[in-house]
Amino acid sequence: MTNINFKNLSFNFDDQSILKNINTEFKEGKIHLLTGISGSGKSTILKLIAGLLPKYGGKIVTGTVDIPTGAQVGIVFQDPLMQFALDTPRHELEFTLENCQVPTQQIPARINRALNFGNVQPLANRLISTLSGGQQQRVALAVTMAMQPDILLLDEPFANVDEENRQFILKQLRQINNDYHTTIIMTDHDLHGYQQLQPLVWHLTNGCLSQLSVKDSAHLLQKGINQKLTTSLPTSDLPAIINFDHLSIKRGNQNLLLPTDLAFIKNKTTLVTGPNGIGKSTLFKAIARLLKYKGTITYERANIQKLSPGKYYRHLGLVFQHANDQFLNVTVGEELALALKTSQNPYFNHQQVQSALKLLGLTGREEQIVYSLSGGQKKKLQILLMLMRGQDILLLDEPFTGLDPGSLKNVLQLIKDAQTKKPQTLLIISHQLNGLDGFIDFHLKMNQQHLKYVGGSYES
Amino acid sequence: MNPSLKLFLVIFLSLELTFITKLWVNLIVIIICLIILMHYRFHWRQFCWLVFVPLFPALAIFITIVLFSPGHSLFDGTVLFSRLYVYVCLGTVFTFTTNTLTLARSLEQNCHLPSKYAYGVLAALNLIPKMKQAVTTIYTAGHMRGVNLHWWSPTLYFKAILVAIQWSDQLAQAMESHGFVEGQARTITVKIPITTRDWVYFSSILILIQIIVIALP
Numbered sequence: 295m296t297n298i299n300f301k302n303l304s305f306n307f308d309d310q311s312i313l314k315n316i317n318t319e320f321k322e323g324k325i326h327l328l329t330g331i332s333g334s335g336k337s338t339i340l341k342l343i344a345g346l347l348p349k350y351g352g353k354i355v356t357g358t359v360d361i362p363t364g365a366q367v368g369i370v371f372q373d374p375l376m377q378f379a380l381d382t383p384r385h386e387l388e389f390t391l392e393n394c395q396v397p398t399q400q401i402p403a404r405i406n407r408a409l410n411f412g413n414v415q416p417l418a419n420r421l422i423s424t425l426s427g428g429q430q431q432r433v434a435l436a437v438t439m440a441m442q443p444d445i446l447l448l449d450e451p452f453a454n455v456d457e458e459n460r461q462f463i464l465k466q467l468r469q470i471n472n473d474y475h476t477t478i479i480m481t482d483h484d485l486h487g488y489q490q491l492q493p494l495v496w497h498l499t500n501g502c503l504s505q506l507s508v509k510d511s512a513h514l515l516q517k518g519i520n521q522k523l524t525t526s527l528p529t530s531d532l533p534a535i536i537n538f539d540h541l542s543i544k545r546g547n548q549n550l551l552l553p554t555d556l557a558f559i560k561n562k563t564t565l566v567t568g569p570n571g572i573g574k575s576t577l578f579k580a581i582a583r584l585l586k587y588k589g590t591i592t593y594e595r596a597n598i599q600k601l602s603p604g605k606y607y608r609h610l611g612l613v614f615q616h617a618n619d620q621f622l623n624v625t626v627g628e629e630l631a632l633a634l635k636t637s638q639n640p641y642f643n644h645q646q647v648q649s650a651l652k653l654l655g656l657t658g659r660e661e662q663i664v665y666s667l668s669g670g671q672k673k674k675l676q677i678l679l680m681l682m683r684g685q686d687i688l689l690l691d692e693p694f695t696g697l698d699p700g701s702l703k704n705v706l707q708l709i710k711d712a713q714t715k716k717p718q719t720l721l722i723i724s725h726q727l728n729g730l731d732g733f734i735d736f737h738l739k740m741n742q743q744h745l746k747y748v749g750g751s752y753e754s
Numbered sequence: 755m756n757p758s759l760k761l762f763l764v765i766f767l768s769l770e771l772t773f774i775t776k777l778w779v780n781l782i783v784i785i786i787c788l789i790i791l792m793h794y795r796f797h798w799r800q801f802c803w804l805v806f807v808p809l810f811p812a813l814a815i816f817i818t819i820v821l822f823s824p825g826h827s828l829f830d831g832t833v834l835f836s837r838l839y840v841y842v843c844l845g846t847v848f849t850f851t852t853n854t855l856t857l858a859r860s861l862e863q864n865c866h867l868p869s870k871y872a873y874g875v876l877a878a879l880n881l882i883p884k885m886k887q888a889v890t891t892i893y894t895a896g897h898m899r900g901v902n903l904h905w906w907s908p909t910l911y912f913k914a915i916l917v918a919i920q921w922s923d924q925l926a927q928a929m930e931s932h933g934f935v936e937g938q939a940r941t942i943t944v945k946i947p948i949t950t951r952d953w954v955y956f957s958s959i960l961i962l963i964q965i966i967v968i969a970l971p
Binding site for chain 1 (some may be wrong): 880921944971
């Protein structure tokens with residue numbers, strides 16, 4: 295085996311330069327961590343190594359990418375939902391192993407080992423479409439590991455994964471790197487927990503890739519360590535906007551939430567956390583009237599089932615976990631025009647929208663097709679559009695995935711600015727808690743079919 | 755029964771009955787199909803759909819033949835009416851009693867269909883529940899952005915097509931990233947055999963139908 299070589303590589307997407315004259319060698323058997331702001335081209339590098347680009351879009355202008363001949367390359371994408379061809383994790387694993395020409399009698403053992411790797415044994419026969427985002431990501435990782443890759447490419451593998459599983463998988467990655475000498479190249483914005491892997495850290499900026507010095511790397515990884523979060527408990531004299539009255543939710547035969555009474559405080563920001571698959575997104579869907587539940591949910595004391603959807607959604611918006619779901623038009627410009635037309639927040643006029651675009655680094659992209667934006671750019675545009683719509687309540691489901699610390703700060707700033715003209719109640723699901731201290735008023739934990747506010751100062 | 759063999763049988767019977775104008779044969783096939791479906795615990799709601807969906811085209815053909823054809827033949831009309839139900843019943847029995855993954859595996863192993871088609875179709879079938887979800891999501895997304903989409907709104911279809919185009923590309927990437935290479939040999943997890951019993955079933959059903967065709971008026 296030899297190293298992965300980028301020789302004077304330049305890569306374009308629709309005449310837009312993404313990578314410029316990259317000369318780099320990723321050493322075999324090492325763990326490499328790619329950092330850089332959203333949209334800097336991290337995913338592009340991974341897909342080039344995997345051979346998916348330029349086959350599925352874009353163009354190599356100059357140079358070459360050399361990967362060791364005969365090396366098995368495994369890749370896990372940013373968006374886990376779209377990397378399965380079959381219905382259940384077990385079938386997907388069988389399909390993958392058949393593709394890799396694993397002899398029939400070895401397949402069951404390989405499947406078990408892969409399921410153990412991702413800690414997903416109980417999910418093996420569930421329909422993938424019913425798994426939560428974090429569970430899908432772990433299944434995707436398990437499937438890739440079943441291929442026993444020589445080179446493992448992970449694109450923000452922990453974006454929707456809870457802390458416990460994150461630590462578990464990090465440990466697993468160190469293990470396979472040790473045991474099988476697997477080359478691992480991964481991208482991430484949230485760097486906590488990476489110290490134990492002792493990765494070589496790379497920084498991608500303006501299309502140029504450089505390796506950080508040992509000292510800089512150590513500094514950067516140190517910064518990623520968990521921050522403290524300080525929240526208070528809501529008191530009963532605060533006005534509520536959403537109330538649960540004996541709310542219980544089921545997924546199939548499984549209870550996600552046992553009958554609960556709860557209030558969400560008006561014009562405050564509430565963070566909702568909990569392990570993968572515990573039902574956080576499902577809870578949001580119930581509040582947004584997108585699925586059936588038992589008990590009552592009221593908005594400003596009115597039963598939400600008695601409001602017409604048109605009226606209810608004027609007051610309540612959901613920032614979907616998948617940014618693509620939010621878009622209705624083709625180009626960034628058209629999306630912004632629609633958002634301006636239907637805006638309910640007077641803060642956003644032409645000028646403010648322009649400065650918001652500048653803040654988010656989206657200036658000059660009006661003509662670009664929304665779906666061709668990078669993962670992080672889509673998230674930023676999506677949040678901007680929903681802020682412009684300006685409902686009284688905004689539910690945000692993992693809004694910060696794919697955002698680098700700088701972008702996150704800017705997004706939080708934008709949210710605060712938008713609220714100066716029209717206060718909003720925000721409910722946020724997020725696994726990434728770094729940088730959120732001071733932004734959150736209340737913290738609601740979901741676990742074992744219960745919801746509970748937590749308060750005080752604690753390690754996030 | 756082996757899925758490929760079953761598929762061949764269903765297609766063959768449909769073709770054969772296309773060229774035969776015998777009412778009794780049609781009725782017997784329909785009744786046998788219904789018995790099989792009941793045996794597999796067909797839900798009465800699904801049964802209603804089975805009756806309702808082909809009703810209008812079947813009636814249209816019936817009326818055309820009986821009222822407007824030169825012979826005004828009630829018999830021909832009834833035959834064509836029942837024939838449509840024969841097709842639908844045979845198709846329903848097939849889909850209801852066959853697992854799609856097993857079918858794909860059988861087509862790949864028994865019929866040597868290129869795996870590109872077998873798994874391509876299977877992957878597309880697995881997208882159907884996602885498609886349903888996607889349409890609901892588009893409606894909601896519209897409402898939340900202040901755009902009321904109706905079933906006749908072009909935006910709805912435009913967006914649905916965009917989603918589908920994107921999926922096709924992502925699906926291809928997903929299959930490729932999971933080691934699928936067009937034309938490359940694959941191993942098998944579950945062998946789908948064609949047993950002697952399959953052949954016995956196949957030939958006895960075939961012979962039985964021929965006897966009915968010949969014996970009945």
